[in-house]
Amino acid sequence: MTAQERHYWFARRYPLGDVRQSMAPVHWKGWCVAFGFVGVLLGGAGAFVWFTLQGNLLEGAAMFAILAFIAGAWFVLMTMANGDRVRTVADYREERKRV
Numbered sequence: 617m618t619a620q621e622r623h624y625w626f627a628r629r630y631p632l633g634d635v636r637q638s639m640a641p642v643h644w645k646g647w648c649v650a651f652g653f654v655g656v657l658l659g660g661a662g663a664f665v666w667f668t669l670q671g672n673l674l675e676g677a678a679m680f681a682i683l684a685f686i687a688g689a690w691f692v693l694m695t696m697a698n699g700d701r702v703r704t705v706a707d708y709r710e711e712r713k714r715v
Contacts, residue, residue, distance in 0.1 A: 624700035625649065627708055639699045642708040649694045656687035 625646035626639040641647045660683035667676030 624703075625698035626695050627700045628702075628704045631704055632702065639695050640705050642700075642705055646698070649691060653687050653691040656683055660684055660687075 623643055623645075625641060625643045627642045629638045629640050630636045641650050660680040663683070664676040664680040667673070667679060
């Protein structure tokens with residue numbers, strides 16, 4: 617599979633040469649990764665509240681921290697593995713209009 621045939625899930629938000637290197641989803645799989653990240657954070661927040669109401673504040677905080685770390689690492693790894701580091705989100709939007 618060539619680079620032209622590859623479907624990237626994320627693309628740069630700013631053009632090459634810019635100091636900022638943030639990425640944004642451009643494919644439905646990228647959006648699923650982003651929503652999955654938010655879902656895990658919400659689940660961790662729910663676990664924190666549940667543990668806190670049970671009188672286990674430390675366990676709740678630890679659970680949230682562990683889930684947030686795992687979700688963050690997974691999100692960054694997916695972005696780096698499936699991200700287009702050359703083209704920007706604007707390039708993908710322009711390409712979509714042509715079709």
